[in-house]
Amino acid sequence: MSNAVPRPCEVRDLGRIGYGEALAIQKDLEAKRKAGEIPDQLLIVEHSHVITMGRNGHMENLLAGEDVLRRAGISFYSTDRGGDVTYHGPGQIVGYPILDLREWKRDVVAYVRAVEQVIVDTLAEFKIEAGRVAGCTGVWVDGKKVAAIGVHLSRWVTTHGFALNQDTDLSYFQYIVPCGLAKPVTSMRELGSKAGRGEVTAALTRHFAEQFQLAVHQPVELTETI
Amino acid sequence: MIDVVMPQMGESIVEGTLTKWLKKKGDRVERDEPLFEISTDKVDTEIPAPAAGVLSDVFVDEGKTVAISTVVGKIDENGTGAIAGAPVAESAPVPDVGPSVTAKTPEPPPEPVASSAGPYPIPAPEPEPAHAAEPEGDLGPLSPLVRKMAREYSIDLHQVKGSGAGGRITKQDVEAYMSAQGAKTMAQSAQPVAPPQPAAAPPAPPAPPPVYQAPPAPAAPAPAAARAEAPAGRTRIEPMPIMRQRIAEHMVFSKHTSAHVTTVHRVDMTKVAKIRERNKAEFQQRNGFSLTFLPFVVRAAVEALRQYPILNASIDGTNIVYHNDLNIGIAVALENGLIVPVIANADEKTVTGLQRSIVDLSTRARSRQLKPQEVQGGTFSITNFGSFGSVFATPVINQPQVAILGVGVVEKVAAVVEGDAIAIRSKCYLALTFDHRLIDGALADQFTAKAKHVLENWSESVL
Numbered sequence: 001m002s003n004a005v006p007r008p009c010e011v012r013d014l015g016r017i018g019y020g021e022a023l024a025i026q027k028d029l030e031a032k033r034k035a036g037e038i039p040d041q042l043l044i045v046e047h048s049h050v051i052t053m054g055r056n057g058h059m060e061n062l063l064a065g066e067d068v069l070r071r072a073g074i075s076f077y078s079t080d081r082g083g084d085v086t087y088h089g090p091g092q093i094v095g096y097p098i099l100d101l102r103e104w105k106r107d108v109v110a111y112v113r114a115v116e117q118v119i120v121d122t123l124a125e126f127k128i129e130a131g132r133v134a135g136c137t138g139v140w141v142d143g144k145k146v147a148a149i150g151v152h153l154s155r156w157v158t159t160h161g162f163a164l165n166q167d168t169d170l171s172y173f174q175y176i177v178p179c180g181l182a183k184p185v186t187s188m189r190e191l192g193s194k195a196g197r198g199e200v201t202a203a204l205t206r207h208f209a210e211q212f213q214l215a216v217h218q219p220v221e222l223t224e225t226i
Numbered sequence: 227m228i229d230v231v232m233p234q235m236g237e238s239i240v241e242g243t244l245t246k247w248l249k250k251k252g253d254r255v256e257r258d259e260p261l262f263e264i265s266t267d268k269v270d271t272e273i274p275a276p277a278a279g280v281l282s283d284v285f286v287d288e289g290k291t292v293a294i295s296t297v298v299g300k301i302d303e304n305g306t307g308a309i310a311g312a313p314v315a316e317s318a319p320v321p322d323v324g325p326s327v328t329a330k331t332p333e334p335p336p337e338p339v340a341s342s343a344g345p346y347p348i349p350a351p352e353p354e355p356a357h358a359a360e361p362e363g364d365l366g367p368l369s370p371l372v373r374k375m376a377r378e379y380s381i382d383l384h385q386v387k388g389s390g391a392g393g394r395i396t397k398q399d400v401e402a403y404m405s406a407q408g409a410k411t412m413a414q415s416a417q418p419v420a421p422p423q424p425a426a427a428p429p430a431p432p433a434p435p436p437v438y439q440a441p442p443a444p445a446a447p448a449p450a451a452a453r454a455e456a457p458a459g460r461t462r463i464e465p466m467p468i469m470r471q472r473i474a475e476h477m478v479f480s481k482h483t484s485a486h487v488t489t490v491h492r493v494d495m496t497k498v499a500k501i502r503e504r505n506k507a508e509f510q511q512r513n514g515f516s517l518t519f520l521p522f523v524v525r526a527a528v529e530a531l532r533q534y535p536i537l538n539a540s541i542d543g544t545n546i547v548y549h550n551d552l553n554i555g556i557a558v559a560l561e562n563g564l565i566v567p568v569i570a571n572a573d574e575k576t577v578t579g580l581q582r583s584i585v586d587l588s589t590r591a592r593s594r595q596l597k598p599q600e601v602q603g604g605t606f607s608i609t610n611f612g613s614f615g616s617v618f619a620t621p622v623i624n625q626p627q628v629a630i631l632g633v634g635v636v637e638k639v640a641a642v643v644e645g646d647a648i649a650i651r652s653k654c655y656l657a658l659t660f661d662h663r664l665i666d667g668a669l670a671d672q673f674t675a676k677a678k679h680v681l682e683n684w685s686e687s688v689l
Contacts, residue, residue: 055245055263055270080263082270107236108269137268153235153271154260 007103009040009214011205019050019077019088022096026159029098033157041098042208042216044201047088049074051176054083054150061085061177069175081160083137083150085176091167091187093201097208101156104212112137112149114211115162119147121207122164122200126193136183139164144186164188166200228277229594230299232292234468235266241598242266243291244298249275251284255301262298280305293598295469372400469563480625485662488620488632490655491674495636497684498522499652505688513578517688520556520610521580523633523656526680528552528573531606534673538605540626541664555604555624556584558591565591566624568604577688612636618655628664631677632657 032038119139123130139147147164165187209216242264261275282302386403388395509517552573555566567587607624612635621632634655641651660670
């Protein structure tokens with residue numbers, strides 16, 4: 001980058017929040033970001049059980065009917081992000097960066113690779129050696145997927161983002177073929193890390209800032225823009 | 227009519243999947259209104275309309291993957307929407323014809339020309355048109371271009387005096403500021419800078435779409451320095467369009483990759499010229515396009531490639547990859563670049579078939595209606611710089627191919643013929659650039675001599 005000065009980025013950890021509510025917040029922030037009213041944003045959330053389908057999703061990758069899901073206490077959403085079907089739930093760290101990529105690189109592939117890198121770097125801090133699998137976006141450890149990525153872009157402003165399985169109940173993935181790939185999933189916990197959510201979130205935020213050359217801070221008014 | 231094209235969403239991206247049309251054919255769209263969605267590698271992107279009007283044509287169906295800059299639809303700026311019905315039909319008299327709206331008149335066929343070759347994506351317009359204005363602190367609205375310039379040259383915009391409407395900072399203001407700063411650092415009396423825009427001028431300069439990409443190297447930005455050395459107003463900086471960037475990369479890459487050597491043979495085209503002359507009228511009448519020299523050269527190259535298949539090969543590490551298909555790329559000059567569509571299985575085509583392919587591919591290359599597969603899979607290329615009057619040139623190899631044949635202009639010259647007589651003959655130069663890593667001079671010359679022999683002793687009927 002030609003400018004060494006980091007761009008500002010507001011980070012909020014919204015804690016446990018419903019998928020629909022988080023989506024509404026994202027859309028609101030996206031509109032404000034596009035209008036230039038706010039700087040870049042990173043939302044960290046944790047969802048209750050939910051299965052979401054991307055724009056290019058295939059219903060056949062959803063292995064259970066909506067009634068089965070309802071009985072299991074799982075909500076279902078069709079969304080406008082890229083990618084296929086995925087699951088979110090407790091114990092997962094979900095990040096929603098709302099970045100204007102024109103300020104960084106006008107390159108969606110570079111963006112996805114950078115998000116992957118943030119997670120790889122974070123996992124390294126917890127002694128987990130993760131990497132990429134060519135053609136399979138996401139972060140992988142020994143052939144198992146530990147983090148999923150799906151992004152929506154409008155006027156170069158990103159929404160949706162990544163989901164890192166920190167201490168996720170992996171049995172919930174039985175309802176889907178994650179991202180349409182019949183490959184196993186894993187979590188930091190399963191990989192032997194006892195790191196807590198706070199530690200991992202802090203590391204993620206730090207690597208996120210580093211990767212995208214952002215100066216992160218928590219906004220004073222958490223609710224004002226919501 | 228405004229073309230709606232598949233945009234390029236990043237450096238390495240060559241195609242995109244159109245996942246959803248947000249408007250239907252015949253719908254009215256506003257400029258910047260989301261028109262369709264594309265998908266590339268887990269990222270879904272809304273693409274805004276490049277202009278206001280009526281979506282008059284849709285060429286690419288949902289779910290289809292096409293190369294960047296493929297025309298996916300058209301917007302009729304004068305259209306008035308589906309409700310008004312009649313006017314739309316008037317302005318678009320050929321509904322549902324598909325992409326081939328152009329090639330109807332039997333004009334003299336557009337002769338593909340180019341001095342060198344390479345398969346490039348045609349540049350895509352930026353996915354979003356420049357915003358009119360966005361607030362930036364106390365500076366008032368700033369155009370993306372101004373912000374970009376400020377970022378690129380590390381200018382504190384608070385130091386820049388705005389001359390636009392309401393004190394708005396324009397591109398000219400930034401340039402004037404930079405010139406003034408540059409002059410200062412050179413300790414010279416500042417040359418008078420360009421007068422500021424009158425306040426009545428349109429608020430933002432019609433900025434070229436901001437195609438700023440961060441320089442790949444972390445090195446300090448040189449442009450500011452270079453800028454400072456130039457006297458005020460003596461330079462103009464423009465970002466290269468994406469196509470230009472691709473061509474630049476491709477050419478340098480090729481020059482770095484192959485050991486380029488060019489050999490030139492002089493070919494007597496008199497016999498071909500006579501055949502062409504004799505059949506011209508009837509050919510035109512039968513086919514609707516005229517007969518040029520190029521298909522004869524392609525045919526001769528095919529014969530030579532059959533005999534010397536290593537010129538139809540490519541290099542993969544330390545392996546030689548021989549291609550069974552003879553797919554000949556024909557370099558076509560575009561307004562601001564070039565593209566090399568491919569005649570697949572050129573060995574199965576007659577002169578007429580080759581001429582038809584050349585006319586079709588070059589016409590559609592210029593109207594940007596080539597399909598992705600039509601610029602892929604070439605195994606050998608031909609470039610016809612002669613149509614611009616060049617006698618001979620040294621073309622750049624179209625990677626990963628190993629040779630390219632350049633055709634010079636066919637001219638009548640005084641020649642010494644049998645019996646030491648002087649006669650008028652039609653001659654041209656064939657220039658073969660080959661990759662010396664794989665092909666030695668002797669072989670390259672045998673190949674070219676074979677092509678020459680075919681042309682000088684033409685025996686096939688062309689009708």
